[in-house]
Amino acid sequence: MMRKLEKFLEQKGVEYAPFDPKRAPKLLEQLNLSFNANQIIIQIIGTNGKGSTGRFLALALKALGVNVGHFTSPHLLSLCERFWINGENIAESALEHAFESLDLEILKEASYFEVLTFLAFRVFSACEVVILEAGLGGEYDSTTTCSSPKLTLFTSIGIDHETYLGESIEAIATTKLNAMAKIAVLGIQREKVVISIAQKIVKEKGAHLVQINTIPKEISQFVQAKHYPSYQAQNLALAWQGLLELQQIKKLPNFTLESLLKILPPLDLQGRFQKLLPNVYLDVLHNVDGAKVLLECDTLNKNKTILIYNSYFDKNPKKILFLLKSKIKRVEIFEVKNPRIIEKSLLEKILEELEIPYCNFCGINQKEQYLVCGSFSVVAKFLKEFQANRIMDNKE
Numbered sequence: 001m002m003r004k005l006e007k008f009l010e011q012k013g014v015e016y017a018p019f020d021p022k023r024a025p026k027l028l029e030q031l032n033l034s035f036n037a038n039q040i041i042i043q044i045i046g047t048n049g050k051g052s053t054g055r056f057l058a059l060a061l062k063a064l065g066v067n068v069g070h071f072t073s074p075h076l077l078s079l080c081e082r083f084w085i086n087g088e089n090i091a092e093s094a095l096e097h098a099f100e101s102l103d104l105e106i107l108k109e110a111s112y113f114e115v116l117t118f119l120a121f122r123v124f125s126a127c128e129v130v131i132l133e134a135g136l137g138g139e140y141d142s143t144t145t146c147s148s149p150k151l152t153l154f155t156s157i158g159i160d161h162e163t164y165l166g167e168s169i170e171a172i173a174t175t176k177l178n179a180m181a182k183i184a185v186l187g188i189q190r191e192k193v194v195i196s197i198a199q200k201i202v203k204e205k206g207a208h209l210v211q212i213n214t215i216p217k218e219i220s221q222f223v224q225a226k227h228y229p230s231y232q233a234q235n236l237a238l239a240w241q242g243l244l245e246l247q248q249i250k251k252l253p254n255f256t257l258e259s260l261l262k263i264l265p266p267l268d269l270q271g272r273f274q275k276l277l278p279n280v281y282l283d284v285l286h287n288v289d290g291a292k293v294l295l296e297c298d299t300l301n302k303n304k305t306i307l308i309y310n311s312y313f314d315k316n317p318k319k320i321l322f323l324l325k326s327k328i329k330r331v332e333i334f335e336v337k338n339p340r341i342i343e344k345s346l347l348e349k350i351l352e353e354l355e356i357p358y359c360n361f362c363g364i365n366q367k368e369q370y371l372v373c374g375s376f377s378v379v380a381k382f383l384k385e386f387q388a389n390r391i392m393d394n395k396e
Contacts, residue, residue, distance in 0.1 A: 005079065005099040012112035024114045024142040030106045033121040035130060040250055041147045042242065044133045045176050046155025046187070048290050049235045053155050053187070054131045055084070055269050056232075056239035061129055062087055063263045064253050069124035070131045071143070073116070076270050076284075076380040077387075082116060083123050087265065090123055098122040117142040129250070138179035150249050152181040153242045155235065157194045158289035159316075173197045183245050186211045187238040190289065212241055222261045229273035229283075231293040271379045273297060276386065279369050286315050286375045291323040300371070304329035308361050308372040308382065313342040315375070318350045329368070330357035336377050364391065 028034070035041060044054045051072045058070040068086060075081040083090040098119050107115055113135045124130045132143040157173045173194045184207055186198050195211065202209045215237045223233045240257060271284040273294070285294050294300065307324065309331050311317035321331070331351055333344065351358040364370060372382045385391045 005096055008099070008104070008107070009079075009112050009115060012115070021140045021145050024110070024117065025145050027106055027110050027114065028118060028121070028146045031102055031118060033102075033118055035121060035147060036125070039124075039127060040129045040151075040246070041149040042129060042131045042151045042153065042246070043143060043147070043149035043179065043181065044131060044153050044155065045138045045141075045179055046153075047158040047172075047176075047287065048285075048293065049155035049187070049231070049238075050133045051269050052232055052235040052267065052272055053153060053238050053242075054133050055267060056236045056264075057153070057242050058084060058131050059087075059265045059267070060239060060243050060260055063260065063265060064255060066250075066252070067126065067128045068131065069120075069127035069129070070133075071117075071120040071124070072133045072269075073113070073135055074376050076376060076383055079116075081270075083120065085124070085127065087268075095119065095123065111142075114142045117146060121146075129246075134176075134179070138176035140175070141179070144179045149179075149181045150183065151242060151245055152179060152184040153238055154180075154184065154186045154198070155238060156187060156189055156289060156293075158191060158287065169193055170197065174201075177201050180205060180207055180209070182207050183248060184209045185238060185241045185245055188212050188215075188234050190292070210241055210245060212237055216240070216257060218257050218261060222264075226266070227275075228267065229294075229297045229299075231296060232267070232272070270383070271376070273299075276372075276383075277364070279366060280364060280372065281370065282372045282379050282382065284376050284379050285320075285373045286311070288316055288319050288323065291320045294373075295323065295327070299369075300327045303369045306368050306370045307331045308334045308370055308378075309374045310334050310336050310347070310378050311342055311374040312338070312340040313346070314340065317342060317347065317374070318354070320374075321350060321354055321356060325354060325356055328356055330359065332359055332361040334361045334372070334374075334378055334382065336375075336381050338377050341375075341377070 044050045054070050054072055058068050061068040070084040071082060073082050080089040080092055080095055134141040134143050138144060157176055159169055169191050170193060174197055177198050180201055186209060189195055215233045219236050220233050271282050274282040276282050283294060285291055305327050306329050310333060372379055
């Protein structure tokens with residue numbers, strides 16, 4: 001058990017401390033950590049889809065025989081989920097050992113997320129390619145200030161984390177896109193202003209930017225055949241283009257899209273429209289853009305769905321529920337202990353204003369279809385209770 005690391009992180013409080021772009025590089029130098037010059041760093045930045053895009057790319061590189069590490073966040077059940085190496089999450093004992101090898105006095109000054117970023121330097125030291133997913137933002141994130149990415153992939157950018165990044169899409173897009181490396185790929189964007197900001201930053205940096213406008217039909221067919229939610233086609237298309245751009249930096253075995261899709265391992269991230277039971281799906285959607293994307297899932301369009309739901313108060317739950325209303329049979333409130341979770345009375349008021357039927361969650365009925373969503377913490381608690389057999393099929 002990773003008791004020392006978990007206890008240390010519990011004392012940090014919130015995962016993302018206020019941005020201080022100078023703090024993490026200073027601590028990194030004091031810890032005497034760095035990625036070696038031969039390692040290629042790829043950074044994934046955006047609002048939604050970062051985890052899936054990074055994992056698709058990591059799986060593709062693994063399939064091509066590349067020694068690859070993937071740093072992602074947040075986790076659902078274990079911190080080990082954040083550190084994936086060549087197809088497997090790091091062992092608890094290895095992560096605990098890596099933590100114990102660092103100077104704890106120096107780490108006391110770091111934020112929760114910065115500690116995990118520093119651990120990535122240690123656990124991925126033998127990897128040829130390291131894929132770093134930004135925690136939030138871009139230019140001030142510790143994955144940016146502590147490393148020198150050769151390639152940046154930008155997933156869709158929308159409104160989220162306004163407290164940290166700014167109230168407008170322009171402010172949010174600017175701070176994310178300012179982290180652009182010399183070679184970058186811009187995924188399909190819902191907000192057109194993001195494209196114009198990206199083009200402006202490309203000129204300022206003298207960068208090479210590829211913009212994705214369409215999804216190859218082979219990818220759409222692959223996603224459909226694998227029964228992945230339709231939104232994964234965008235993430236896989238971005239990962240594919242990233243792989244093509246990586247060839248400018250690193251020699252890779254010969255491959256085509258068709259040959260790669262034949263050997264691509266299954267996506268192994270939990271909570272991405274994950275089918276937990278025949279009638280129960282999990283998705284970590286937690287913002288407005290996530291709700292818009294989820295509306296495109298065929299499964300939601302077939303039957304009215306019971307939403308097992310809760311939300312952080314700052315994630316605009318009213319708009320999320322408004323967008324999903326046409327697909328919702330009712331909402332069942334799933335209680336989660338977290339200082340950021342919206343007060344139950346406020347959530348009930350929103351549901352009443354939207355005229356969405358609701359009740360407390362009390363079990364699963366095999367005859368109904370369910371979607372568990374609203375935040376990573378909701379999905380995480382549901383998974384934990386399901387694995388402990390505390391979520392019973394107790395409705396007729």
